[in-house]
Amino acid sequence: MNKKKGTLRRLMKYVTAGHKLQFLIVLVCILISAVANVAGSMFIQVLIDDYISPLLLDPSPVFTGLLKAILIMGMIYLTGVVSTLCYNRLMVTISQNVLKDIRDNMFDHMQELPIKYFDTHSHGDVMSHYTNDTDTLRQMISQSIPQLFNSVITVAAVLCAMIVMSIPLTILVLLCVAVMLVVVRKVAGKSGTHFVKQQQALGKMNGFIEEMIGGQKVVKVFCHEEKAKKEFDGLNESLFENAYKANKFANIMGPIMNNLGNLQYVLIAVLGGAMSIIGFGGISLGMIASFLQLSKSFSQPINQISQQMNSIVMALAGAQRIFDLMDEEPEQDDGYVTLVNAILENGQLTETTEHTGIWAWKHPHGDGTVTYTRVQGDVRFFDVDFAYDPGKTILHNVTLYAQPGQKVAFVGATGAGKTTITNLINRFYDIEDGKIRYDGININKIKKSDLRRSLGIVLQETNLFTGTVKENIRYGKLDATDEEIIRAAKLANADEFIRMLPNGYDTQLSGNGANLSQGQRQLIAIARAAVADPPVMILDEATSSIDTRTESIVAQGMDGLMHGRTVFVIAHRLSTVRNSDVIMVLELGRIIERGTHEQLIDEKGKYYQLYTGAFELE
């Protein structure tokens, strides 16, 4: 409950912050509009009591007073209408602004989150923050909040009017309202429980559909359609049951409230009538008539609030999930060593703004001096330990040296820790113990963005973005010229097939490049890394989805790409790692063998067994 209040307060901060004045105007407009509405419901009685009844007694009725009253009422109404228009339109701006702020903040914050967040949350869940959760918020901010204010103000105004008119009758109305509220709580509670169950059933169904449709081709090949249908029917039935119950209780709320209102009306009429006849509490007949009108205006907003309850609860739950995402700890970065362009003059490195092709680490020291170290790609691990979850150490005592221009390969079974090592170099994860030095600098001192800019990476899962081929390659270097892009594509041996595409480099890719083959997508990813031109490259199973013949073609391009760079290669195809300067064989997070291909073959250890095909890698 406390958490809910916190969420609401935080949400209201979004609503008020930045548009304080607008929000104030909205409140004032709602107030005016509500008062006009209440005045309207009292007007009829005033009309009857103060104008029509006296006129009835007047033998020669003069209507000017009445006309004046109607005109005044007209003015009040008009103010009400204008206020309604104002707050409705202002509220649109506010709510859309809030939604945009929340969306943008959420995405901006998400970009700052460490890889760990993405590794531990399902994409579907994260996506639903942007769709379902924001949607429920939209409803709440643009509809529920103004309505809530409106209802509260109306209730307050009517309550005042009722108290002024007759205290005993007011107490009677309040008693009726109390009964209504108890009923609302009961019904809303039931409907809420079933809504939760409905969401659970929907979730189960969602999982099943996702699995079946994802494997639809397998289903077809095994003629498994009938069984899938049968299983689906079971889940569908239970979803139906829960949806039916949840909606049933939500549906009957309206009629129940409405008719309780009607019963209240009768009760007041009867009791009030009786009281006035026995002369209790100074109640006149005219008073009862107007009181009846007021009691209607009183129960209506309460009815409206109760109808909004479901959507408010759902929106708050959505807001909670959104705020949870926003509260995730962003990636920490205490690095202060930055990557700069440099010129080499007389053996001395100096910083420059021009693109020279020479990069240097700019290292400011405590005493105010700055030293420049040329970026060469020298990476060293000293006794590195690492665990994704505290206590479950994945890497033990890993020590390795990669000298500039060397090709270092990691070989080992799935789960041996190959990818983990590369995750540490670019600081997707931070080490637990030990030290990693890059060109002699502790990588913790290097600014993360600069560290990553100096590393190129090609992964097994190729991720391309919606856009043209050219835009996808340019992702590696946003200011790359067309010539640079084509050069990079040629280097990766991608130029040839790209030219064969319907629009060449301007071919539109969609759905992660679904219109390309796996190999072609990988070639574009390699070109993307090539255009970035980093001193260190990480190839994580980069060529495993390319056939060996194409791979040998790509390999030529890759050789060009790797020339003069430090390269870390992870591959399960040993042909890819064979010509590495050093091969590390990993097992259960330890380096068990290291050496060149020839040395390892001579050792007749694990590598030899792998190579001769006695063990499988994955």
Place this chain on the structure above:
Amino acid sequence: MWSESETYFRKFETEKDWSVVMIKRLAACVREYKKDSILTSVTVTFEVLMEVIIPFFMAFLIDEGINVGNISNIYKYGAMLVVFALLALLCGVLAGKYAARASAGFAKNLRRDVFYRVQNFSFSNIDKYSTAGIVTRLTTDITNIQNAYQMIIRIAVRAPLMLIFSLIMTFTINSRLAVIFLGVVPVLALGLYLIIRYAHPIFKRVFKTYDRLNNVVQENLLGIRVVKSYVREEHEKKKFNEVSDSIYRDFTKAEKTIAYNMPLMQLCVYSTILLISWLSAKMIVASTMTTGQLTSLISYTLQILMSLMMVSMILVMITIARTSAERIDEILQEQSDLHNGPNPVRKVPNGAVQFENVSFSYAKSKEKLCLHQVNLDIKSGQTIGIIGGTGSAKTTLVQLIPRLYDVTEGTVKVGGIDVRQYDVETLRNEVAMVLQKNTLFSGTIKENLRWGNESATDEEMIHACKLAQADEFIRSFPDSYDTYIEQGGANVSGGQKQRLCIARALLKKPKILILDDSTSAVDMKTDALIRRAFQEQIPNTTKFIIAQRISSVEDADRIIVMDNGGINGFGTHEELMRDNAIYQEVYTSQVKGGIIHE
């Protein structure tokens, strides 16, 4: 994803009555819930009737009871009102219940029909839709329709009835004053119409932009490692902000238009009240009307205009649901392009395969052929290796054998009979294919294996697993054959997954077995053991083996070398080594890479 939808819309733009056709098709899914739907309307009708009568008697209560101080009349009308209110309550509760059942049931049937339809899709149908697209249709879209349907059967009945009854009542009370409505109602209706007409296209645009937003987020999530490695967070933020901004602009525009709804409605209500007040005051003074009638008239005024408001709300709701309905209908009207012919053959005589002048195009167009003029003659029981570069149409070639796709030109024959003459299920049970992108499903290993043969005995399963070299590692699991496989086979290694998939296919005891690069993650020794087991244990099964490694195919009876959608060479290892350039090249690249050992 919505490029598919676009073609769908374009297709229908020419047909004017498409929405009628669509609604008919969707409405057909109501089926057994028709009764509930009708009962909803009936009970809603009674509820409305009560609600209309209630203010009428409230007028009596005031005029003949309170205003004249007649307590027995107060009791009389009070009692009647209580009865009416209870009746209204009963009808309302029943209507709510029926409506919930009808709409939830309609949604259930829709979901079922869509899912069943997808189950009947052919591969080329499946290729058109993304998994996410189908999942959204089965969940969000159907929920939208469910809500709209509930709204329609409750409120679409309620609002017009309320309008008509209330109008009748006003005319009964005072026909001269009721004429006011004839002036106000069209003005309000016109206003609402204009608002919706202006806002609808903007809303439509907003939904498309929403798709774009989702796409940006999804790609960002999938490629987060790329984003972070290239330090492109700012670039991504900019991309997102642009889409977010355009949603903001369009949404604001559309909702600002919708924001006229409420004031317009108030304007009409208030002017009506004032007009009625002025005119009725005169009438009351002239004694042609009572004050009680005035209060009832005001009540009816509210009801009449409220029901118009409801109509406009329904229209907005339908606008939103329409997009969903279109997406659902797209699937419901998608016809599977693979059908059993008349008198389908239900027995496959043997495992011989012939390709006669076969050409194939995924786009079904003769300009974009992926496979040109393929001719092959393979005898039953042969082992055929297939090798070729990425995109050389290896997979395309073998997919035609179990008729996963239909040829564009030519004929594929299995056992000497055109595959199109077989009953599809018969054919696929005899032609087992292990797909390249294969899936295991959540469930135990046994349950997964039973996909191949539902009534397989434990012995049969173990035998199949032994052939696929899977038995050993399965037994090493604590739960052995009852080990639970996570979704997508996440808890077994790639090589183990592939072997389980092979075992699953073997359980079909097929006449033809196709392995589409199915041992790529299996080590060479095991790979060789699998092939040897095939040779010894299922010699009469025709085997197609697509592979990257020469070692996987070199001992096949014959090897097909695919290049660029055609057959470049077809012969034994020795023959190909002698005179096929591509084969030699692949061989050399692998020997040099250390994959092949002499």
